Amino acid sequence: MADSKPPYLDLRLWPNRSLAPRHFWLAVAGVAILFLLFGVRFLLLGAWPILPFMALDLALLAWALRASYRSGEAFERLILDDQALVVEQACPEGRRRVTLEPLAVRVELQTFPDTRNRLWLRAREQRVAVGSFLSAAERVELARAVEAGLARFRSAGREP
Structure with missing residues (x-):
């Protein structure tokens, strides 16, 4: 031998990554809760057309964070x-x-x-x-x- x-x-x-995978989902959930609260407020004010844009913003945030994690591999x-x-x-x-x-x-x-x-x-x-x-x-x-x-x-x- x-x-x-x-x-x-x-x-x-x-690459350096400052956001752990668990925190990724916490950040997206936190923004979703915040958007939900604002969405209810806008809905009560009659500004319902803002809601689809908020949903799009949330989807883009999740996509961007996911792309960042993918580059971290x-x-x-x-x-x-x-x-x-x-x-x-x-x-x-x-x-x-x-x-x-x-x-x-x-x-x-x-x-x-x-x-x-x-x-x-x-x-x-x-x-x-x-x-x-x-x-x-x-x-x-x-x-x-x-x-x-x-x-x-x-x-x-x-x-x-």
Whole structure:
């Protein structure tokens, strides 16, 4: 039985979500109760044409929160072992898996005049954006972590 070494880097990244699934339904129910109270008031005032618009607003709120949760299912996983640096990206539209040669990988942190930045992993002709859903500070930390993992890999005697 072969000894399996732990990877030099194994990171799983996902978007920040501030609203738990349980609270999603509580928020929609709270707005529905509020709309019901206002709806009764408008109905008593004779302004019944407002009611369908309130129902549409509630449906759009539920749809928007659901779409936000669906985008929250996205994740990225970076695994650096003896063979390759694998970047696996998943989003609601599908999955993508990119394999990079570890010795050729360079970490590029592209900064802009404001506080924004972008993180790229480049290996020869391949360039992969990583951590697009993270904050600028989190991308800086991620760049450091990937560089540290690559340094561990290279110091293990694999540099030509």
